[in-house]
Amino acid sequence: MSAVRLRGFGWRHAGRKRWAVRGLDLRIEHGERVLLLGTSGAGKSTLLAALAGLLPEDSGEQEGTVEVDGRDPRTAREEVGLLFQDPQTQLVMARCGDDVAFGPENRGLPAEQIWPRVDEALRRVGFRYGRDRSTAALSGGEQQRLALAGVLALRPSLLLLDEPTANLDPAGAALIRDAVATALDADTTLLLVEHRLAEALPLVDRVVVLAPGGGVQADGTPQAVFAAHGEALAAEGVWVPGCPTPLRRATTAAGTELLAADDLALPPRLASISLTVRAGEALAVQGPNGAGKSTLALLLGGLLAPRAGRITATAELAGADARTPPHRWRAPALVGRIGSVFQDPEHQFVTTTVADELALGPRRTGRTEAQVRATVDALLDRLRLTALAEANPYTLSGGEARRLSVATALATAPRLLVCDEPTFGQDRRTWQELVELFAELRDDGHGLVTVTHDPEFVAALADRQVRLDHPLSAP
């Protein structure tokens, strides 16, 4: 039995000016399956942490009340299970069975009851391997499945899922949705946070939308909520089903060649591949996990030396430097020609403010201070970051960090842009801005290479596709 009651609930993390959640009134009955929506920064994760009893009283300031089964969640911990985004930082033990047993051990369950529970939890999530399988040998989707088993082994009556598929490729995400669907029973209350609605809707019977300023914006069955608020939600960045995204294919033929890869390979990460990259063309690189897509992006970006084959830049891209391969160029020369956007934006942050981050590249390539300031201001404005100019890059939300990392690559006006999963886990609004931005660059004659799992992105933007196969299965 797990019902949730929130009355005027609010939470402000210690040291923050803004309330993470505020003025929230909500009742969730036993056995309900609720999808929690809201723009990034609406406080969804904070709400889940509060329900899981993971906000110690001294870590912030609380308003109103929050109750799980009429109790303070901090004292009802055994009722609640919480699954996070990142499987890497949820697994504790080296062997799968031991990891699932970790929770029951913490609760002091007698040893003879633990292993049957472990086996049952593994079965409920459809785990394919035995207890002795090494957790390091699992794919991201399998690891997340195991993490779910670890949560279910505690038999929570309130299950909280915080974007459980955000870090996974489509195949891994499907694994988790199947596992959640089979694992739920009539006694489990579910609260799910998820951006990708089409996939999440079969799991839920109620949708609650948090308003950005606090409180509840919409509440009801999925049909009712989307009929009444669908367009507004889509405009705020929620992936509402049935709201198509505009197509932005190239209207002119591709231009001159910028970069050519001949029999490029980096065994065992990447099997041999040849391709050309042209100006005014968006090239999408697709393929299963482990096929070496990210490795290819690093090679094309001049960041990694190929072990076999070669990469040749044309004079159009590199001028007199065209005779040396990109990975031998000095970094300031490289960023003026090829910009790289990494999958994890935080890897690329070097300075302490957003504005400095944007100014770094132009300064390195020897622009005057006036030119630097003009570039920075234009990019801040273009990517809706002006209000955050003095913020520390590490404090940005996922969407803001992504916009900043793309903006930093554009600051040096490279002719070629190489992006690794730029739309991964982004809300609809950021997604559309990125597509629009990339399309403009392409139409201005820039070359664009994107490694991606995102079929909508490929459909909206890609003029040409390259498919990589797993290096071990390639002939």
Add this chain to the structure above:
Amino acid sequence: MINLEPVTRPDAPLARRNPVAKLAAALLCSFILIATLDPVTPAIAIAFELALLPLFGVRLRVLARRAMPLLFSAVGVLVTLVLFAAERSGRILAEAGPFLITSGVLITALGLVLRMFAVALPGLIVVATTDPTDLADALVQNAKLPARFAYGALAAFRLVPLLAQEWQMISMARRARGVDAGRNPLARLRLFGSTAFTLLVGAIRRGTRLAVAMDARGFDAMTPRSMARRQHFGRADGLLIAGAAVLAGTALTVSIAVGAFRPLIG
């Protein structure tokens, strides 16, 4: 790359002993050896340790590969002492310019190198024969260490291999931002520092997320923890520790008997 996976035959009689017993035996050997400066005690101890290797199910070749970094530092110690030792007693063996190689210097250097190996070998054997999970279990169950410490360390340990990947990734990301050091050694040092800082920030964030995830699964619960895996500490385990004490004692006694013993203090 540091390799810490166990490489033993699981049925080897001493490898199967309780991890805490193995650890205690290794510490015992190491401590006694630190107490003396002569080359005889560690030489005898090394002979014992190598003779016992088959009982631990570890092949000499595997152990040698793991001891490789030790070998390099041994050469370093040897060269440094031979070149720069202040005390140059004993017979002169060779003379080259300002360098004077005497028998006294060589014996001191040899003693140091042997001690280094004798102290490190038991530890290497323990690591090579022990599953980290078993060690954490035994530390909690038999050595009564707090579970929060033992399993916290074990979980953090799982994230260590990620650090090497992360380092490479951050270095490439810096280059993609136009940051490189070229041939300037000062710039190189600065770049190394800032890369290390980013790595540290990332590691702390990841560690924090892991800690929250562990607490969400009741790791911070006040109820006493139960044990899904049992570690037994039996008579054989006690005997292993006693045996280690006897071996270390024998090495010391022989050293004193032949007059080679030089205590660290006094």
